[in-house]
Amino acid sequence: MSDDAIRAEAEDLLKNGLQTDVFPRADDQTQIQEIIYQLQNGDGSLKERLVVGGFTLDPVSHEGLEQACETCMYYLVHRRYCELPELDVPVEAEWSCRLWRI
Amino acid sequence: MANLLWLQGGACSGNTMSFLNAEEPSACDLVTDFGINILWHPSLGMELGDNLKGLLQSCISGATPLDIFVFEGSVVNAPDGTGEWNRFAGRPMKDWVRELSDVAQFVVALGDCATYGGIPAMAPNPSASKGMQFLKREHGGFLGTDFAAKSGLPVINIPGCPCHPDWVTQILVAVASGRAGDLTLDEFQRPKTFFSSFTQTGCTRNMHFAYKVSATEFGQRKGCLFYDLGCRGPMTHSPCNRILWNRQSSKTRAGMPCLGCTEPEFPFFDLEPGTLFKTQTVMGVPKDLPTGVDKTGYVKLTGAAKAASPQWAEEDMFVV
Numbered sequence A: 001m002s003d004d005a006i007r008a009e010a011e012d013l014l015k016n017g018l019q020t021d022v023f024p025r026a027d028d029q030t031q032i033q034e035i036i037y038q039l040q041n042g043d044g045s046l047k048e049r050l051v052v053g054g055f056t057l058d059p060v061s062h063e064g065l066e067q068a069c070e071t072c073m074y075y076l077v078h079r080r081y082c083e084l085p086e087l088d089v090p091v092e093a094e095w096s097c098r099l100w101r102i
Numbered sequence B: 001m002a003n004l005l006w007l008q009g010g011a012c013s014g015n016t017m018s019f020l021n022a023e024e025p026s027a028c029d030l031v032t033d034f035g036i037n038i039l040w041h042p043s044l045g046m047e048l049g050d051n052l053k054g055l056l057q058s059c060i061s062g063a064t065p066l067d068i069f070v071f072e073g074s075v076v077n078a079p080d081g082t083g084e085w086n087r088f089a090g091r092p093m094k095d096w097v098r099e100l101s102d103v104a105q106f107v108v109a110l111g112d113c114a115t116y117g118g119i120p121a122m123a124p125n126p127s128a129s130k131g132m133q134f135l136k137r138e139h140g141g142f143l144g145t146d147f148a149a150k151s152g153l154p155v156i157n158i159p160g161c162p163c164h165p166d167w168v169t170q171i172l173v174a175v176a177s178g179r180a181g182d183l184t185l186d187e188f189q190r191p192k193t194f195f196s197s198f199t200q201t202g203c204t205r206n207m208h209f210a211y212k213v214s215a216t217e218f219g220q221r222k223g224c225l226f227y228d229l230g231c232r233g234p235m236t237h238s239p240c241n242r243i244l245w246n247r248q249s250s251k252t253r254a255g256m257p258c259l260g261c262t263e264p265e266f267p268f269f270d271l272e273p274g275t276l277f278k279t280q281t282v283m284g285v286p287k288d289l290p291t292g293v294d295k296t297g298y299v300k301l302t303g304a305a306k307a308a309s310p311q312w313a314e315e316d317m318f319v320v
């Protein structure tokens, strides 16, 4: 499937009310490891990555920082893609997830 | 002719192996072209037993002038301050170190263990190891804060795990050829000529650092290793990307993060388990920021840089 098609599918899922684990955000190393562990040991489906990653269609403001894919270090600006190996998914600049890091 | 004596304490011999790989100048050049007379070295010395003891004693008595005393490895003080856990030539190594340092014109500490205590001095430090004149960041170490060799210089520290062979030979040549006066040392007594710039200076991934494009796996041919893989290049003082390893490359050029091995905290045993090769973050922001950069500035700069990053920065580059 092309990036565009996967991105559209993800957007549909989120728009149609898919409940994702937006909180708690991955604030420290233990929380990061827990989420990464869940992702590594899941079925790898798009739906599961969106849920465990805590995806939203808008940036989440947390502890004074706006956490959008646009500023995340895993985001490829030109490809509009999340390169975190455990997520590995096309995204949009204004989306967000709880593994955001700058 | 400058007489050089090299001993090893709590060490893995890594600095010896590194030294024997030196190219500019080589270990042989030191002898043939630069007038260094190697009195004894653990891998090269011919004397054994009483002959070696006699040689060490003749240095201490002054019968054999000792120009350069090189020490590799930590000074072991256990048990109970006796140093008996590291005996050499009939007595605790630490006693030789003290007496030889007192008579040498120059004392050179090689590698992290000799400079700061290194891996043996990690908590709980069972061997009561110290560096020659530092214990981690704390000035003093085994010889004490006031120690100065006969030349007037304190211990010259060449850290690294191991240190680069050319850092060693170039300093030895400077000392042996009477140019020690040109050496200026930083707060950790490291020669400034090597340790003023950062590992990042000259790294081929600097453009990716600037545009905030991250490598997410070892060996990738694009991306900077700071954001995800724990690279300490922006806060580590070393010339690893100016004086290349094997004259070819460096850790970061090859896609491996700098571990910060020339800094007193190495090996950073306060890192959380599993984070040696993972950038530690607090609320999504790196815990250790590049030297001199604050959190607000970092967040603003990286946001802007990311927005401006060109397409090529996201594609594979030849970075060896």
Ligand code: SF4
Pocket: A067, A068, A069, A070, A072, A073, A074, A075, A081, A082, A083, A084, A087, A091, A095, A096, A097, A098, A099, A100, A101
């Ligand atoms: S890790 Fe970063 S780029 Fe990837 S989805 Fe989360 S916020 Fe977006």
Ligand code: SF4
Pocket: B199, B200, B201, B203, B204, B205, B206, B207, B209, B223, B224, B225, B226, B231, B232, B233, B234, B252, B257, B258
């Ligand atoms: S890889 Fe390391 S040394 Fe190179 S630019 Fe990135 S942070 Fe600096």
Ligand code: SF4
Pocket: B160, B161, B199, B236, B237, B238, B240, B250, B251, B252, B257, B258, B259, B260, B261, B262
């Ligand atoms: S790149 Fe870093 S860890 Fe590697 S040798 Fe240089 S200072 Fe040490």
